[in-house]
Amino acid sequence: MTTVHGTVKPGFERVRDEFAAVADGSAQLAAYHRGEQVVDLWTGQDIDGDSLLGAYSASKGAAHLTVALLVQDGVLDLDQRVSHYWPEFAAEGKQDVTLRDLLAHRGGLVGSDEGFSRADLADDRVVAERLARQRPFWRPGSAFGYHALVVGALSGEVVRRATGRTLQEHFADRVRDPYAVDFYLGLPAELEPRFVSTQPMVLTPERQLPLPAANSLPGIAFNRHHPQGPEVWELPNFPEVRRLGAASFGGVASARGLARMYAAAISPLDGEPPLLKPEIAAEFGQIQSVGYDVVLREHKAFGVGFHVTSERYPELGQGSLGHSGAGGQQAFADPRNGIAYGYTRRRIPFPAAAAPENEPLIKALYSALRAVESPR
Structure with a gap:
């Protein structure tokens, strides 16, 4: 079994045992219960609990928590047309797309015809400007498909147009700094020594997956049709991606930061009230799109900018x-x-997806919670 470092609260020892059994190489795990940290673990010779790793699409959680706060403030309206905030977005038949459509992956704007270079993709402003001119790849609202590399740039441009400030600035001011969340949409240069680069997956002949055709809808959504387009797994390893903090994939975080951000969202934390009012958390967690995802080509469920996480892990409560x-x-x-x-x-x-060991780890966490909360 793997050597594990860190701590768990009494009653959560089974989570540490499961982590030791299933962790695949260097990894971190953190969890909170009602605002109290109950799990803080890591393993591997090359990382510790303070190490920062690429967050990939977990960055979308930080981005859309920020959007949720602006909806809660009354600054944004989910059922307002995107073009109300961003007039140029109305081009090529997109004039009726609402912010809710956009965040539920129903807008049909998964990429651009010509694709993006590495430098383009790292810069949300460049991506947004290009997509404002783009004709959607399906009639908006008629289907949904994961806007994997661009949804944060699109929602971020709505935020910038509505407030005059970037989504990244709002996240830092409203979430990261006041709650000491170790999650960065734009990594400061002084924190670069804490960053640990992602290692590629190990591919053997029997573990090769067929890649989508470059000009197919999945190929466009994952930018495979651009001759200098980077591989998705490489993205956080590029300094410009970390520095600019592309809201779809460019975040950098520790497991502590990931868990603490969501703890701050729903629970009192260090004497401060939850960031989200219950009705806002419920609306953003409510299913908006469910069924066949035309990009991922599988069954998926999306809330407002978030995954409906309970679809994959049955232990979770409705509205997660x-x-x-x-x-x-x-x-x-x-x-x-x-x-x-x-x-x-x-x-x-x-x-490339949520690692399979999450399933037994989440089961162990909820089993421990039931045991801790059960009557003596």
């Missing part, structure tokens, strides 16, 4: 909201049970 990442990350808030969870690892899993 979070986001996984291609590097193996999983992070979520479960308001009904008061749980916030964060997991990250160094080697990207096969296939």
